[in-house]
Amino acid sequence: MTDQPRDTEILPPRYDFTTIEARWQAYWLTHKTFRTSSDPTRKKAFVLDMFPYPSGAGLHVGHPEGYTATDIYSRFLRMNGYNVLHPMGWDAFGLPAEQYAIQTGTHPAKTTQVNINTFRRQIQSLGFSYDWDREVDTTDPTYYKWTQWIFLQLFKKGLAYQAEIPVNWCAALGTVLSNEEVIDGKSERGAHPVVRVPMRQWMLKITAYGDDLLNSVETLDWPEGIKAMQRNWIGRSEGAEVDFTVVGDAGTLRVFTTRPDTLFGATYMVIAPEHPLVAKLTTPAQKVAVEAYVEAARHKSERDRQAEVKEKSGVFTGAYATNPLTGKDVPIWIADYVLGGYGTGAIMAVPAHDDRDFAFAQQFGLPIIQVVSKDGTRWQEHPQQALTEYGVAVNSGRFDGLATLDVKKQVTDWLVAEGIGERKVNYKLRDWVFSRQRYWGEPIPVFYPVISAVDGGKMREVGLTASNVADLVEQGSWQIDYTTSHAVPESELPLTLPPTDDFLPTGNAEPPLAKCHDWRFFQQNGRWYARETNTMPQWAGSCWYYLRYIDPHNPDALASPEALKYWLPVDLYVGGAEHAVLHLLYARFWHKVLYDLGVVPTAEPFQRLINQGMILGEDGEKMSKSRGNVINPDDVLKEHGADTFRLYEMFMGPLEQVKPWSTRDIVGSKRFLQRVWNLFEKPYVDDAPDAAILRVQHRLVKKVTEDSHVLRFNTAISAMMIALNELAALPALPRETAEAFVLVLAPYAPHLAEELWAKLGHAPSVGLAPWPTFDEALCVDDTIEIPVQVNGKLRGKLQVKKDTPADELARMALADPAVMKWTEGKEVLKVIPVVGRMVSVVVKG
């Protein structure tokens, strides 16, 4: 082994990816090869990745998948003359850094910087063509200045408000979570228990944009599934609110229904346990039972409630209300299958035509009256289930025989005319709980007056320190007047986080910032004020980062209007489907607010969206530490190099598809690059390629061009492999063909392409060289093979000139011996020649 020195005269040098990749990565960085600037004279493309949260675990093999796709696309567009904005940044506020800080005592700012550096190094080692001068970091005060600025615009428009509402409190995380962050009654992060408790919170009125967010979903070039999820989450439903008069009491009980046509079948009513009228409606005889039920419902977790979907629970209040259509009195029940937070928190129950009401009525023996029928006939027996589909009205007095849609309209008209109801649209979407009781987030730029608990006057005491004020507030002799919120003046932004070491949660609902007295309390014109100590959720920074990329160093605006006009909207946005609701809905909301303010010129931020499919472990399961099936990108890079890694991830299958990693298969991509290297070790000739080689070349360029346009990178790579297989057989390589090959390879394996481009005698960078062209006519062989089918089965093949006309094809097909075997003695009914494609013969007998 050791006594056999490598004979460099005979063996071609191996493809040395380590040296090549280091060389070109350094070149691109120092020369800022891919730096971008606005240029209104050029066509633009904004190609965006969902920026990562820089976790301590480092890059995952899932990250490079989307990043490689956008990088190939960006490089492809650049070579095709586009001015491409392709940036990267860090979504660096958030719970994990803070959790880590709590465990280790390391300040989150420090952890975050370390993690960002790791991520940047890893991302750069993949050779992506980002414009690093545009890197953004959501935790940078010059960045979050504008996050706070946007919050102030929301505040001024009345879209940010405080409310004392039941929120999703997660004790383990020490913070509240938005509805979107709670999955199955547990926190999205960490799966910790979540309970509903009332707390003062900052809210964003996303519901004000419900219709807008819903309607413009239609204009987006997004995957159908994501659009459906957005529609679903917004959950618009049209119906009516109806007043029922409570018996023996002048009051009314208002319900929301989407089926006013079934009012005749409303045989009882249900109010939520949280409903404000519970106490008033409950009769003395039922008081004990109702109070016990309400108390039990309050202590049920979300999870408990969901566990009993099949089994309903409830208690009769003792009260009755009058059905306005039938005039009959119906009992009012209280049950937790009616949600306090949706509609009016009360329903009219129509057990015959609603599954939930049916189950409840069955369980408690309440009457079930059919008022809709599929065919006009009535049930002869007790029904087994509710009929929820539309049909025609029965048992509905003057509406009998009318179709459901007509009954809906007429009943609603009647309710409106009588003044006991109105048309109403409801949304599942709730306002966004925007405050978090954590340290590592953007401070909410709001403050409140500190007032005396004794006389309510504003404090003018002199000679006090912030600590004194904190003590007085603690003792309760002074109070913070949360009802009077003042915005921090825009000129004072950013309101920076105090650099405290005491960032641990307080153990109760009070945020860590409350402990920073010198930051929290300040005096102005002799009066004391207290800053808001809640911070913003992680989603805030990611709601608008794509805008900052457009003009990242602008000190006077989040971005200049000219730059925004040039670059918006994002032409391609690639990221994981896990952000289908949260990030994409929030970002769209902020964008629409900014659009209404005239800050951004488009109604939607992300015109086209693609979700890359998850990369699974080799066992076909989701990668996770506990399964031990995690592939570390650093290891792959070290062993195979960045070009191989990129190529393999794209060759695995369609971008959108979920696919398992295969350590075995990746060698195929590496072999390909090695063989490309070997190909360019051949001598070059300057003669024009002959027709056969020219055909290989033009087919290659055509296929890669077309597939790159539509992001079908797997088939583009396959086309390169096919071309390589053909060219590898040649003794020498025509220069023209060699150059075309390097150029189409460049977006996919950029390091190797730069190396070969230099080897061909060109100056860098191949990434900025013009894309090669192809001639459709040169892609087709002069003679082509035409299959002949007889009765749908392949029976023969014709070798013909490519332009052979239809009648000639038909004649040749019928004269072909292989075909004649199947037509002999049979009647030829029809011959269908398709020029350049095939001939189909139909025979009988």
Added chain:
RNA sequence: GCCGGAGUGGUGAAAUGGUAGACGCGACGGACUCAAAAUCCGUUGGGCUUAACGCCCGUGAGGGUUCAAGUCCCUCCUCCGGCACCA
């Protein structure tokens, strides 16, 4: 239950309604080598066969449209993702 998406060789996959399985992996056979690795060449959907020629079957199941269906239509099954007491 509802909403999305997908079912093709041993395997990742490919196929404007027009020769199903390109390309890659693996496997098998061969070359090179003392040998191995690497590399190169060949074969590789299943079955039948007089095995050179050739035939039958085959894209989750069943129907339909068409000269022609993996592709379009209907019914069903399975898997994946999301939502789920929202009246």
